[in-house]
Amino acid sequence: MTELLSNYLGGRWQAGSGAGATLSDPVLGDALVRVDATGLDLAAGFAFAREQGGAALRAMTYRERAAMLAAIVKILQTNRDAYYEIATANSGTVHNDSAVDIDGGIFTLGTYAKLGDALGERRYLIDGDAARLGKDPLFQSQHVLVPTRGVALLINAFNFPSWGLWEKAAPALLAGVPVIVKPATATAWLTQRMVRDVVDAGVLPPGALSVVCGSAAGLLDQLQPFDVVSFTGSAQTAALIRSHAAVTQRSVRVNIEADSVNSALLLPGEAAGSEAFDLLAKEAAREMTVKSGQKCTAIRRIFVPEALYGAAADAIGARLARVTVGNPRHEAVRMGALVSRAQLASVREGLGYLQAQAEVLHDGATHALVDADPAVACCVGPTLLGARDAHAADRVHDTEVFGPVATLVPYRDNADALALVRRGQGSLVASLYGSDADALAKAAVELADSHGRVHVISPDVAQLHTGHGNVMPQSLHGGPGRAGGGEELGGLRALNFYHRRSAVQASTSVLAQL
Structure with a gap:
């Protein structure tokens, strides 16, 4: 025993x-x-x-x-x-x-x-x-x-x-x-x-x-x-x-x-392939896969201008496709398992729930497990969903699937973007991406009342920022509303x-x- x-x-x-x-x-x-x-x-x-x-x-x-x-x-x-x-x-x-x-x-x-x-x-x-x-x-x-x-x-x-x-x-x-x-x-x-x-x-x-x-x-x-x-x-x-x-x-x-349905927002005015765009794609993929998405601060919703929806799906999907999933003891594996069969079942159920209002942009099922038996291992590949009708997809804004899952959401303009982020009803963290310092500062203050932390990533701090989901002891950890109201x-x-x-x-x- x-x-x-x-x-x-x-x-x-x-x-x-x-x-x-x-x-x-x-x-x-x-x-x-x-x-x-x-x-x-x-x-x-x-x-x-x-x-x-x-x-x-x-x-x-x-x-x-x-x-x-x-x-x-x-x-x-x-x-x-x-x-x-x-x-x-x-x-x-x-x-x-x-x-x-x-x-x-x-x-x-x-x-x-x-x-x-x-x-x-x-x-x-x-x-x-x-x-x-x-x-x-x-x-x-x-x-x-x-x-x-x-x-x-x-x-x-x-x-x-x-x-x-x-x-x-x-x-x-x-x-x-x-x-x-x-x-x-x-x-x-x-x-x-x-x-x-x-x-x-x-x-x-x-x-x-x-x-x-x-x-x-x-x-x-x-x-x-x-x-x-x-x-x-x-x-x-x-x-x-x-x-x-x-x-x-x-x-x-x-x-x-x-619970916290955290957000990543690419501000208006950025082009596909710009530094800010690439920083968003990189951070979104990283946050989906670190600890197999089992982080209370992980990115769950990714907001981009409508015109960049397809380009963002391709950029994030390309990064996710390179992630190897399986036994963490194998040197080639970059993402391990969920913690239990119960958690695996919960993630699968949550995915099905979200898919009723979203399309699959990158399918986690396409990832073959490395050195792991699918019948035993609690492994699941990263899945990127997309909600083209951002306002009708209420499940995306209300539901946190605690695994390697995020949803790409297009927005019309800046006001629409901020309103959609607030649909999360209070979160631990939102990250902002852009190159206009004034626009980033204004958006940060606008979202501060509904987030415990606003992480602003611009090209000048590309190599310096601590990460959307990394909780640093010098900064507040907690959030209002749905996130629990704690500090x-x-x-x-x-x-x-x-x-x-x-x-x-x-x-x-x-x-x-x-």
Whole structure:
């Protein structure tokens, strides 16, 4: 029987008492490990994290906690090879796609280590300037940010078992808040292994970092008023979290990242074959295929002027045709698998749903799998659809197929383009392509209210931009509306979620001591 991975809760490793769920290789079909959380004393585990982990973290300064993050970086770097092996086996990703997750998580940790070090020997933050409360300046109000005296429950998605952990845990730990992470079951192995390595190294106080693998049943029931929960996943699950008594009755703070039908827009005035046109085609193909399209920030809708619809279809299709799909262990393969049979079925179902209102411009079924059995492997080729009637194709604007799928959409003019992008009802990111700086700036501001991030790509930054779908810790990650309304990262802004703001009203001499 496969190994049963232990959970780390209450300051000790604990095995679940049930049979557990089996994690499988999405290419070979082999059973890998099992995860289970049955029988864990969740109440005691959460209490230990709050009381022991929280107290120890709050006793440290930001600089000390930053040094702790830097120590975690070194541990993870030491074990990178093992993480890549797990990612290949459990997520079916090629080396470059594994790097997005593994090295991206490590980079994010390192960034917050540097940011925290700059905060110095403080245990709380001053928020703005003191404000006079009357004619005499002797009595004033000063806002402060102090770490919440609770636990951060992080419920993560299957597509980023490393980055999804550390992009949330880094600011939480830096803020002085203990973390309990619940990774998605299908790819929990990498998260569990990283937590194990960090715990075994002893660089964190007991209770600062815990991991629960398997079912999430009962986790939300443990949340108390000063706890916070950060969730990445489906809008359906997000709705259940928002309706839970912990949120509705105990006012637990919640951050949600849910579905997002992200856009790429080529501005008017560009010609087929121009630099901006080619940048759009390149980025669209790349975003469709990185991690087999299993990215919350991936491009789902590609908007081009009506006159360029055919040229864009050809340019993007030509790039997709060169993508080799199959076993990530084969050196010729550039795109691996979806994470599971369930995900494969979901993508196929979603494709059929969209095709009722769209034509196939590049058929993923034309990609023969390399070193992989189609009857076993969870592989699917990249598919580009086209919706000639952009306004009638409501499914294209409302549905995210979480795989290597995107739809090309023609627009009439600039106003039409912006209106169609907004049909996504709020997204994590939109990318703009063009060569007119003034037009790009105006479009960016126009779309800013409905997107967490607007990524502008012009020829002058062709070799410099970080990518439509790459989430950089210095920039905000999240989005309004359909995308969940949450905010993560954004440099030190991420710490706000894990702090409580309070106004201290006192004499100027008292406030000076703050």
